Amino acid sequence: MKRSAAVLVTSLVVISALCIGSMAQTPGGGTATPQKGDDRLPGLDKRFIDTTADPCQDFFQYACGNFPKLYPIPNDRSAYGTGAILFEHNERVLHSILDKAAAGGANRTPNEQKIGDAYASCLNVEAINQAGLKPLQPELDRINALKSKDELPALLAHFQLIGVNAFLSFGEQQDFKDARKQIAVVDQGGLGLPERDYYFRTGAAPETTRAQYVQHITNMLKLMGEPEAKAASDAQAIMQLETALAKVSMDITAQRDPKNIYHLMPVSKLSTLAPNVAWTTFLSASGAPPVTELNVANPEFFKGLNALLASTSLDTIKTYLRWQLINAVPGEALPTAFDEEKFDFYRRKLRGQPEQRARWKRCVQLTDAGLGEAIGQVFVAQEFSPANKQATLQMVHGIEAAMDQDIDTLDWMSPATKVKAKEKLHAVADKIGYPDHWRDYSTLTIVRDDAYGNVMRATEFESRRQLAKIGKPVDRGEWGMSPATVDAYYNASMNDINFPAGILQPPFYASDATDAENYGHVGGIVGHELTHGFDDQGRQFDANGNLQDWWTAEDGKKFDQKADCEVKEYGNFVVVDDVKINGKLTLGENTADNGGLRLAYMGFLADAKRKNIDLSVKQDGYTPAQQFFLGHGQNWCGATRPEQLRLQVQTDPHSPRTFRVNGVVQNMPEFGQAFGCKPGQPMMPTNACRVW
Numbered sequence: 001m002k003r004s005a006a007v008l009v010t011s012l013v014v015i016s017a018l019c020i021g022s023m024a025q026t027p028g029g030g031t032a033t034p035q036k037g038d039d040r041l042p043g044l045d046k047r048f049i050d051t052t053a054d055p056c057q058d059f060f061q062y063a064c065g066n067f068p069k070l071y072p073i074p075n076d077r078s079a080y081g082t083g084a085i086l087f088e089h090n091e092r093v094l095h096s097i098l099d100k101a102a103a104g105g106a107n108r109t110p111n112e113q114k115i116g117d118a119y120a121s122c123l124n125v126e127a128i129n130q131a132g133l134k135p136l137q138p139e140l141d142r143i144n145a146l147k148s149k150d151e152l153p154a155l156l157a158h159f160q161l162i163g164v165n166a167f168l169s170f171g172e173q174q175d176f177k178d179a180r181k182q183i184a185v186v187d188q189g190g191l192g193l194p195e196r197d198y199y200f201r202t203g204a205a206p207e208t209t210r211a212q213y214v215q216h217i218t219n220m221l222k223l224m225g226e227p228e229a230k231a232a233s234d235a236q237a238i239m240q241l242e243t244a245l246a247k248v249s250m251d252i253t254a255q256r257d258p259k260n261i262y263h264l265m266p267v268s269k270l271s272t273l274a275p276n277v278a279w280t281t282f283l284s285a286s287g288a289p290p291v292t293e294l295n296v297a298n299p300e301f302f303k304g305l306n307a308l309l310a311s312t313s314l315d316t317i318k319t320y321l322r323w324q325l326i327n328a329v330p331g332e333a334l335p336t337a338f339d340e341e342k343f344d345f346y347r348r349k350l351r352g353q354p355e356q357r358a359r360w361k362r363c364v365q366l367t368d369a370g371l372g373e374a375i376g377q378v379f380v381a382q383e384f385s386p387a388n389k390q391a392t393l394q395m396v397h398g399i400e401a402a403m404d405q406d407i408d409t410l411d412w413m414s415p416a417t418k419v420k421a422k423e424k425l426h427a428v429a430d431k432i433g434y435p436d437h438w439r440d441y442s443t444l445t446i447v448r449d450d451a452y453g454n455v456m457r458a459t460e461f462e463s464r465r466q467l468a469k470i471g472k473p474v475d476r477g478e479w480g481m482s483p484a485t486v487d488a489y490y491n492a493s494m495n496d497i498n499f500p501a502g503i504l505q506p507p508f509y510a511s512d513a514t515d516a517e518n519y520g521h522v523g524g525i526v527g528h529e530l531t532h533g534f535d536d537q538g539r540q541f542d543a544n545g546n547l548q549d550w551w552t553a554e555d556g557k558k559f560d561q562k563a564d565c566e567v568k569e570y571g572n573f574v575v576v577d578d579v580k581i582n583g584k585l586t587l588g589e590n591t592a593d594n595g596g597l598r599l600a601y602m603g604f605l606a607d608a609k610r611k612n613i614d615l616s617v618k619q620d621g622y623t624p625a626q627q628f629f630l631g632h633g634q635n636w637c638g639a640t641r642p643e644q645l646r647l648q649v650q651t652d653p654h655s656p657r658t659f660r661v662n663g664v665v666q667n668m669p670e671f672g673q674a675f676g677c678k679p680g681q682p683m684m685p686t687n688a689c690r691v692w
Contacts, residue, residue: 008258008541009480010532010588011489012503012525013654039089040506041082043513043521044630046620048637056677056684060661063633073639076358078351081638081657082507086486090379090502094364094484097378111374114441115367117448118458122332122363127449129335133224135452136325143321149314153278157285159325163459165189166324167245167305170286171463172470173295174493176262179545182469184283184294186270187261188249188301191242192217192327194350194651199246205646209350214239216345220326223337234319241312241320248304252651253585258492258540258547261297270296274306288467332359332366333452352643370458371446372482373439376501379484380434384501387511389433392504392522395603396430396497399526402602406692412558420542420550421534427543428533429476429496433504434483488525490532490592493545497529507634515613516624519604520597520631527596527603531692535591536563565689566590569667573659576645581655589654593664595692597632601670604628625674633661 050065073080101108101116102123108116121127133140139162142155160170169189175181193199193213198206214235221231254260271279273296283291296302309317331339340356347353356362368375407413407421444461446454469475476494481487485500499522507513509522532538539559542548551559570590571583583590608615608624615624622630636657640648645656655663665671665683672684679686 008492008537009489010492010529010535010537010592010653011481011487012528013487013652039085041085041634043507043510043517044620044622044627045507045634045637048634049630055675056672056681058662059629059633059665059671059675059683060636060658063630063661064637067637068639071638073641075355076353078347078353078644079638079640081636082634083486084638086502086505086508090484090486090505091361091364093379093383094368094375095360097375097382098364098367111371111377111441114444114446115371115374118371118446118454119363119367121447121449121451121454122366123359124449124451125336125359128333128451131452132335135450136329139325140322143318143325146314146318149276149309149317150278152309152317153282154285155321156277157282157287159321161287161460161463162328162456163463164324164328166321167309168302170282170288172288172466174474174545175264176258176295176493176541176547177264179493179495179541180474182472182474183264184288184291184467184470185297186294186302187297188245190245190324191249192238192323193242193246194647195252196246196249197251197650199243201650210239212345212349216341216349217323219341220323220338223341224322224326234323237316238320238323241308241316244308245305248301248308250298250301252653253582256537256585256588256653258537261295262547263296263299264293265296265299266293267291270294270302273299274302276306276309277302286467287464289470291470329452330366330455332362333455350643350647352641366455368482368484370455370462371441371444372484373435373479374441376434376483377438380501384433384483384504388501388504388509391511392432392499392509392526393430395519395523396432396499396526398607399523399530399599399603400425400428400430402599402606403527403530403692406599406602412555412562414552414555417551417555424495424533424541424543424550425530427495428530429494431479431496431498433499433501435479436477488529490529490538491545492533492538492541495533495541495543495545497526497533499526499529507631513631514619514624514627515607515611516604516627517631519600519607520628520633521635523600523603524593524597524632524635527599528592529596530599531592531595532588534595534692535588536560537588559691562689562691563587563591566594566691569689570655570659570663573655573663575649575656575659576642579646579649581649581659585653586655590663591691593655593660594667594690597664598668598670598690598692600632601628601668623674625670629665629671629674632664636660 047070048064048067050061053062053065055062071080071085077084098115098119101112102120104116146152146155156166156168159166167190169187171185172182173185175183198209217235217238218231221234222228226234250260267279267283331342343356403425404422407418445457479498480489480491481498481500483500484502486502488499488503490497503525504522507521508525509518539551540547540549542550567583567587570581570586573581575581613624619627638657640656648656662683666685667688667690669684669688677684
């Protein structure tokens, strides 16, 4: 089930543009230096360093300039970097696990049966092609059977269960104002383009994308059996309907403010907002426990939806529902012609990716998306050592101590706000590697050679699992990522930082790397997630995860002034052609990148002092401080296709890789000191920004 915009989880996204199915995977654990047969990278890879570049002019080029020569973007990628290399290593680990499980045998555990048969069904393209659209026919029949708009709410509720967000999105969340409670949430939805502004931007590139999208819908409808002329006219009608939905949708920048997406109200009030939807019928058919109040994330959207449903013919609604259904089904579960058409628009045209990934790779990702903790349990036992977990936890504690000390030094924050800030910091829960209790998949049925059925049942299983939380106490031990994921996240309502086993591997964490390298790599990641609790979003939540202003009015103004420096700084970075970073959209991630690396550096210096490390002594040509910053820089080595860059800037709250390096070090005088930069050089400007 797609998460509502009203769930504030901020992730690192090390492998942006690579993931398929889920924000997925990575490597196995142990050493920094690649061993025989081990394709992981060392903590500091001198091969990537462009010694012809001046680190004070362009540190990204210096730290990573040779990476694209050694690792050009493969044809099955829209971007490629150090995170992608780990992703692929991990993918092979999972492939081995799944191959073994798929081989069958009477001794398989229930989870091994599920992951093995799910994977095998995805690989069986012949069976998928032979079945054609027959597996979808019951859903198409539901749409065809609609005799009036009055019957629409029950169908929309059913569609939500199988991951079809037609017209809206429905799910659960922690109550922003009372994080002990799980509540229902209804939000905007129903768009096929990446976000609302894709329907309205002017210029050649956006207009081309819209034309390609309409053609894609036409092609998909033709594959579903419509004559060409009807498919073309239906595609135009769908585009017109989605454009009307987009007009009443909130843009992604506005959605970043939690106050904009929290409107708790009785169901009766929602019924007044949008009387053309029988909400009691919708809720009773949704699979959720009884609901009397819910968060209506964007009330204006539902006012607009109400009018749109009244003015749109039933035939157009049915056409739109057929499109939303086929668009929601993963290509791997559809016949080859549909799979290739989906790829052509969403990855070749939107992201610039020339070729599909190999079938087995996509099936690994699809299986992880549906059964992540079942595979993750095996992955962790095989790839993540207790020593790695303990070393990471020790580093986390050190970086949290650094933030505690840093708060004491802030001259812009009053004593009253400092007390509250420390209260929140000390309440942060640290989750390392994997959950304490594994998810129970016993009620999920997986059938060999039923790819479509497996995907739909897995989606419905997860939807019902989430909805069942409504009205129950919050499970603070739950994880939002599978253990093998190359990523990390902060959850504002949980007030926890989460580091899956997948990212705690070389080069991000390596047991034989120097402390400086590890602090630059994973230390910066730890600091990043910790800082999210105090960025422009996270700072609005208190120690208990409640949306509550714990700042004095004056301190809040000072924070906004400091944050505005970053908004303007990043907003001037040109990414591709004339497209600049959206400084407001990326503010939280930029704040976390900047504050996180500064905290990691403070933690490293404290650790070095405890260990009596001489920071003036070079090792392999670099001082510890230089190793630290090179570790950070090489987190982001890689290249990205122009199409993907354009998509990222318009939809992603993370800045592109170049600016996650240069944008941070130019705000840290410690970097300039480490590399002997002179004030006024690009990486050591006279007016640096600092929030944390």
